[in-house]
Amino acid sequence: MKLSLLCFVVSAVALQAQQTEPPSNEELARRIDLLADMVSTPAETNADSPFSVGGYGEITYWNPEQANAEVDLHRVVLYLGYQFDPIWSFRSEIELEHSKKIEVEFAQIEAQLSDSMHFRMGNLLLPLGLTNQNHEPTSFYSSRRPLLERTILPTTWHENGVGLWAQQGNLHWQAYVMNGFDAANFQLASNGLRDGRQGGSQAQAENWAFSGRLDWQIQPNMMVGVSAYQGASGQGNLSRDFGVQILSAHATANHGPWQMRGLYAQASVADAAFLPTPATSEDLRGWYTEVAYQLWSQSREQASLTPFLRVGNLDFSAGDGMPSAQSLIVTGLAWKPQSHVVFKLDVEFQDPAAGPNTQTLAFTLGWSF
Amino acid sequence: MKSFFLCSLLFLPAAGKVFLTQKQALHQVFGKQEMQSQTHYWDKKQREEILRLADANQVAALGKEFWQKDGRSAWWDTRKVRSKSQSLLIVIDPNHELEKILVCSFQEPLEYLPTSKWYAQFEGKKLNAKLQLNQDIHGFTGATLTARATVKAVREALAAHEVAHPSKPKSK
CATH class of the missing domain: 1.20.890 (cAMP-dependent Protein Kinase, Chain A)
Structure with a gap:
């Protein structure tokens, strides 16, 4: 030097x-x-330096109308990467969740095969929806991740697998083979697909699944895409395969201070009535659309104040003829005193088809670097 | 000549995802025509002016500029995105408008590199208060840190150019 x-x-x-x-x-x-x-x-x-170090975290207070309030150091995550040479690299995120549970969020070896094509293997984030692969608290406005993306697309969703991704012009695609869900743990009616995740931890590997994604950057400020998942989940322990299929479509657009995004997802679990926790319907469905307006911003600190509104609908028992959908509205403010720190305050209204309405006040301090 | 070679070597991006060497990028911009270069050592007053114009907290202590007699200039910028750097060649036309950006190296994972269409939206832009993300410049989903670093680099290059060549149109 x-x-x-x-x-x-x-x-x-x-x-x-x-x-x-x-x-x-x-x-x-x-x-x-x-x-x-x-x-x-x-x-x-x-x-x-060949090392890359980063991280993010969030502490959340929420106060549901019909339950006790809670404040939780939800996650503290350390990102670590290492570039072995111009082609091969390692990337990982290790999470301390609820200040007591340690989990690997992803850990992968990646190789650049050509100018556009990349190989990836290890514990991988599934490429579905808007939040799973971009889940830092500074990248979305609400205190908690959208409910659709905690249940039908259950972030943070990561499994062991291998695949390819590529950027070709304005098209970006990803395709992976990974260990499937474990149907023995599904609680479809109450929690969507969330409890079937294995996280790559001593994962049952009798059934594997395919997941893929295609994004099209139409304009610098507009992107649309689709993603899909297909695979069995019986893992050889249950009487049936319990095939899981997910289809999702998403779009983002921004114009000046306006930012919009939308997501639709539908999933089905074959023979759901025969699950260890049986469900009356095989189908789950949900959508949301969100609009945000950057009310104030300051170039020097890259500070901003952004109110937002998200409306959506979620149904864990679609198609069974029973009233089961719930509509969701989340509205609030996200204040970034600088680009790496965010304070979020919002209120979430849930209006289920059956049962009383609920509302939850939430506040989150988030950071990423 | 030897000293210029040494100087150029030190401004080359580190090994990694290098799309263009500095020499290749300059060749793309200026072709075979004669080109000159200058390292600007900013004094305190100049740095304050660049800070003010760029509306930044921090700017480089020196600037590396390449130019031709037709009045076009190119500024070299290397800065951190997340924990790794990117190197850009930022081309400015005689009217102090941004002509184009060449991404010469990008050391972060390539999935955080925006598409060429995203970089193209800077073309024709001048330095003003609206030249920032979510105003005249659209963000890029999944590559927010890269977008921020690039906007900072462009603002600083345009500000440095204004300080180095306050009269317009520039002629050297």
């Missing part, structure tokens, strides 16, 4: 000398000070 600095000073000074009058000693001393400042800044010294 010192040699590089010396070379730089010598070359820069020599170049300058060719063009103009020789600088004075005082001017040379000032320039050396400037260069020393640049070399010693962490941003510069880290630029050549």
Whole structure:
């Protein structure tokens, strides 16, 4: 580093000398000070390191109308990556959840096969929906992730597998084979597909699943995409295969301070009536659309204040003829005093087809770096 | 000549995902025509002015500019995105408008690299208060940190260009 600095000073000074009058000693001393400042800044010294370090976390308070309030250090996550050479790299996230449970959110080896094609293997995030692969609290406005993406697309959803992804022009696609759900744990009627996740931890691997995604960047400010999942979930322990199919479509758009996004997802579990926890319907369905307006922003700190409104609908027993859908409205404010820190305050209204309406007040402090 | 070579080497991006070397990028911008370069050592007053124009907390202590007699300039910018760097060549036309951005290296995972269409939206933009994300520049889903770093780089390059060449149109 010192040699590089010396070379730089010598070359820069020599170049300058060719063009103009020789600088004075005082001017040379000032320039050396400037260069020393640049070399010693962490941003510069880290630029050549093969390590990448990052992280995010969130602490959430929520106060449901019909239950006791709770405050939870929901997650603290450390991101660690290592670039072995220009082709091979390692990336991971290790999460401390509810300040007591340690979990790997993903851990993968990646190789760049060509300018556009990449190979990925390990514990991988499934490529469905808008939140699962971009789940840092600074990347969405509500205190908690959308309910649709905690149940039918159950973030954070990660399993062991292998696949490819590519960016070709304005198309981005991903395709993976991963261990499937474990149907023995499904609680479809109350929690969607969430409890069937295995997380890659001593995962049953008798049944595997395919997942894929295609995104089309229509314009710099507009993207549409679809994602899909198909695979059995009996894992050899149950009398049936319990095939799971998920189809999802999503879109994002922004125009000036306006930001919009929408997501639709439907899932089915074959023979759901024969699950260890039987369900009256094989079908689950949900959607939401969200609009946000950046009311105030400041370039220097990249600070912003953004009110938002999300409306949606969720049905864990679609098609069984019974009133089971619930409509959801979430509205609130997200304030970023700078781009890595967010304070969120919102209220969520749930209006189930059967049963009383509920509302929940929530506040989250989130960070990512 | 030797000293210029050394200087260029030190401004080259680190090994990793290098799409264009500095020399290749300059060739794309200026072709075979004669080109000159200058390292600007900003004094305190100039840095304050760049900070003010860029509306930034921090700007580089020096700037590397390449230019041709036709008045077009290109500024080299290397900065951190998340924990790794990207290197851009930011081309500015004689009217102080952004002509184009060349992404020369990107050390973060490539899925955080926006499409060429996203970079194209900067073309023709001038330095003003609206040149920021979610105003004149649209964000890019899944690559927010890259978008922020790029907007910062462009604002700083345009501000540095304004300080280095306050009269317009520029002629050297």
